[in-house]
Amino acid sequence: MSDPRMLTVRPEPGEFAWTFGGAPPVARITPGTVLDLYTEDCFAGRVRSAKDLVSGVCEFPYLNPQTGPFHVEGAEPGDTVAVHFVAVEPARDWAASTTVPLFGALTATHATASLQPPLPEAVWIWELDRGRRTARFSARDSAFTAELPMDPMHGTVGVAPANLEVRSALVPDAHGGNMDTPEMRAGVTCYLGVNVEGALLSLGDGHARQGEGETCGVAVECAMHTVVIVELLKGLSTPWPRLESDTHIMSTGSARPLEDAFRISQLDLVHWLVRDHGLSELDAYQFVTQTVESPLANVCDTNYTCVAKLRKEWLPAGETHRGTHTRLREIAATLPRPEPYVVL
Amino acid sequence: MSDPRMLTVRPEPGEFAWTFGGAPPVARITPGTVLDLYTEDCFAGRVRSAKDLVSGVCEFPYLNPQTGPFHVEGAEPGDTVAVHFVAVEPARDWAASTTVPLFGALTATHATASLQPPLPEAVWIWELDRGRRTARFSARDSAFTAELPMDPMHGTVGVAPANLEVRSALVPDAHGGNMDTPEMRAGVTCYLGVNVEGALLSLGDGHARQGEGETCGVAVECAMHTVVIVELLKGLSTPWPRLESDTHIMSTGSARPLEDAFRISQLDLVHWLVRDHGLSELDAYQFVTQTVESPLANVCDTNYTCVAKLRKEWLPAGETHRGTHTRLREIAATLPRPEPYVVL
């Protein structure tokens, strides 16, 4: 490897992490490192055909395998790790979605408990066409098929949580984790507050595409070949995960009930405008009220996730997160395009 | 008036309705009628400068004045009224937003009750430029101003509710009402299930623009000059308000907690695909999961409102709501452009 700041990680089965926190780092990286990663799908690759029901082939809690964690050198509580997504490319030419008993928004769950029997379990295999950038849906009960735009993203990216905790990779919270927002796509920078020395960053749960809310609980799940640049912002705290694209800044909140996720994300966006753009709290509250887009991320996981999204061109002048997104975007443009990595 | 199916209604103070249900109709209209309407802003026009605090100038419950209700001839429970928005144009060159004590998403409220004192009360007057299609925000505590796209819409449109009830014009529920979704703009058709003879349709609460969620509880409120075509779909039931644009179908749900509003809207969209597009329930659940957009409407009113939105081009073939949207869209294109109606 000629570039000391480029690291390729393609975990074998048995080399994934299943939690945020609590797993030993697979590597120590310096800020600025480019990670060329393989991530397995949320099923650990075990759902491969219509007969592979989750309850039959998956083994709880071994879901949402994480590639990582990476120990970011110098990262300490109170700092922020920036993860710029250079590329997110399906690593298979198919993807899978399923229903899972007592999981999803339109069914009783273990928490929204009821006496009703679970919905039927089913699998949909989606065909991915990386050239045409499409994902093909095939109905199970009719001849209908639909070719939809591919929009690859990561459901899960996060760091070790605060408060001495270790959380399942299925959980989204202030440390990031399983936020399941379609906004986590190539071209975006994700800011995560550091809670433990080294941050312990990991990611996984690639989706070829996903609706907002992840209604049935499962997206178009696929293995990914993903390139990110990891940067460290010393002395800058980030209480809840934030995203930045070329056009938008975005705050997230993850909680139950869903209105609390909304409140967290909107308040964080208000605080963002106050800290970096010089508005008073009330002016920011008013400005956000009239300009925010509020796409849901997930309404199925252990916490629900909301995104509060604001168009940069409308903002008062002011540098945010030390100009990191712009800088990483520029670096990304100079990187050699990685050879596609594809598995079966 | 040469066209018997065109009706102009410009209510004077004292001629508005304040509820859905319970108010006598201002007119009986036949299906197909074009309504040329003036709607007053949510403050009943009483907030006109930065010193007009809501708690001082407004008189509860006289908020969200409704233009109407209109008795739609032939409408009976089990039918659907279609309201096609031909034009929604600000009727003033300014609009107002405010904070309101114990109202909004980032404050305690009468329901999310706390011991904390309310946030400060404030008013922002927005300048509207109908020619440039912009709304100008001016910060109160700094020199910042921003010219934002105007995107006029109605916060409130609805019919008399079911179950013998009368609901305040501030409430969104299955009868429509104060849903506060930015999707309720010109070019869209809104479908409302009829609960009482004549439907008793009314609308109001115009916004020059609004973010998703209406975070502080108040949008860029302004009087509107609005043209709609009202149609009646006999024998077709619509349990929750639906919208249709040229590009999307949209279901809504209004409830607390917010996840229930989400569940209602997503389930309605699933049922829509089943009834009109021939998918099985599980296939529709899967298809919606991967394609839906889920913008929040309001997270501040007595019920919260979610929208579930799906791109028509991706749908299986199938006519929806008897092709009403397309037909009304065509009729709208033939209507003479109404003379702008502007007040002080």
Add this chain to the structure above:
Amino acid sequence: MSDPRMLTVRPEPGEFAWTFGGAPPVARITPGTVLDLYTEDCFAGRVRSAKDLVSGVCEFPYLNPQTGPFHVEGAEPGDTVAVHFVAVEPARDWAASTTVPLFGALTATHATASLQPPLPEAVWIWELDRGRRTARFSARDSAFTAELPMDPMHGTVGVAPANLEVRSALVPDAHGGNMDTPEMRAGVTCYLGVNVEGALLSLGDGHARQGEGETCGVAVECAMHTVVIVELLKGLSTPWPRLESDTHIMSTGSARPLEDAFRISQLDLVHWLVRDHGLSELDAYQFVTQTVESPLANVCDTNYTCVAKLRKEWLPAGETHRGTHTRLREIAATLPRPEPYVVL
């Protein structure tokens, strides 16, 4: 009737009200009137055997028939009506409970919407023994029976709501209504804030007994013979329904999600200690925290209801609600015991 302040009302079918607000008064009464009432059960008496499924015999929205409303002379917005329950006695020797499709806490509902099919519909007929004060449960699927203490109460008592609204008798809110708390038993005084001239008080929905939360949505429903004394407290406002027994003061809150019902009831209790017992807000917050009992009322209706209950003997000195409970309790003791009124 020798006592001009005693009024007997035994409505015939067709003489019940189905809403709070919107129904004409059946009588005008002066403060101090003793009402000797018959109330029909929530099913309007139509569920009489195990084969009478609600979906078959009941007609929505004709549920929870109200005896009343009574126009209380002199009652104006800002006053409080006190309703002292002298006697609540089953008017039949049987009662009925049921499951109702998509209603109850352990099933999906129209709001907590899911794709799962509803639970089976069933009826349980309970035998009441007024002499032994028992209600006998008989299992449907086994030989088990249980003789439980009778604890008669009213699920519904309320006045016309504020904000020009009319609410179904199935709804609990600030006007009272379908709170479904077992605390609404003989010996208790209920305080309700007046929203419209005359208050328009009504009650119904008797239960021979009920668990806390009314889990399946339906209690041991029965017709009641109930005697109340109605008093008027001029110039005293009561934002949320309160109850007073010989031993406890109780605040209620009705909202969704359930934590908001809790917040409302607890905050009202804090305010009660501040207004009538001279504690500071923070001291009252602390005192309530360590002394309150918080039994759930209903977790199945359109709003959920919480009760916050505090033992009077622990309170700082201070008269509450003008000593009304004690006074009405004394009057109640002097009333002749009414002849039992029993129907089939």
Add this chain to the structure above:
Amino acid sequence: MSDPRMLTVRPEPGEFAWTFGGAPPVARITPGTVLDLYTEDCFAGRVRSAKDLVSGVCEFPYLNPQTGPFHVEGAEPGDTVAVHFVAVEPARDWAASTTVPLFGALTATHATASLQPPLPEAVWIWELDRGRRTARFSARDSAFTAELPMDPMHGTVGVAPANLEVRSALVPDAHGGNMDTPEMRAGVTCYLGVNVEGALLSLGDGHARQGEGETCGVAVECAMHTVVIVELLKGLSTPWPRLESDTHIMSTGSARPLEDAFRISQLDLVHWLVRDHGLSELDAYQFVTQTVESPLANVCDTNYTCVAKLRKEWLPAGETHRGTHTRLREIAATLPRPEPYVVL
């Protein structure tokens, strides 16, 4: 120590655990062991006077110190640990309660986020009289004092969680933890499902008394001298913590929103009646509906906790949890009364 099954543990500062899971066991114990324990209060003993504000003297996340964890020999996932509370006695003659910024039910929090400033921070020192079994409240802002019954309990008892997680001692969930129910008092047996080998049982967070809901977030917190008997039920699973007293069986649920905590606890109680008392699901649903008491535990922690409580005398015959409660109760009666352990 003559009895090999008796173990006394009095941790020094630095010897407490702060999580469920993730902490090494302080001892291995055989089933049947009697533990004679000292538990420190939730503030780690740092709030000792009215000037010791939590934000000043406490160090997050070092709250709710746990005595333990104990490795129960032979305990494996799928088993149940039974913890019988023989004695729970305050180990100081005073206790402390406080407000904590952005914590509690009647304030905005980090999740129910708002722009309002936090409530004032305050401390109340309570006098405990172990002889008279009382706890004396002294108001801060007036001369009012009240002598309330002491009712000592543990806010926190739990085992290591499932899913490879480590949870803060402030969290209640399926593993138990910070449930904060006043029902966890002497004479009660708590059943906890085992998730990891050895179970890793710990407890702490003693309260001299507490209202239902722990409204301000903090009870009458005190160090405790507590004796428990720990038993192991092989091959018996317990999905959510259960309690058994001489008179009642109790299920718990911990979740947000609060209605989900209710649903979990009520469904578990229904399942209990089905498994151990032979009722069908629908009969159990009906029986629970009419008999359950539903006292709230906490409405302030990261999850809210509900209790569903049913009087044993009303139940169909049937042994529950292998008769463990009765047996441990008998053993407890034979134990020598421990010498009181009191600290400053």
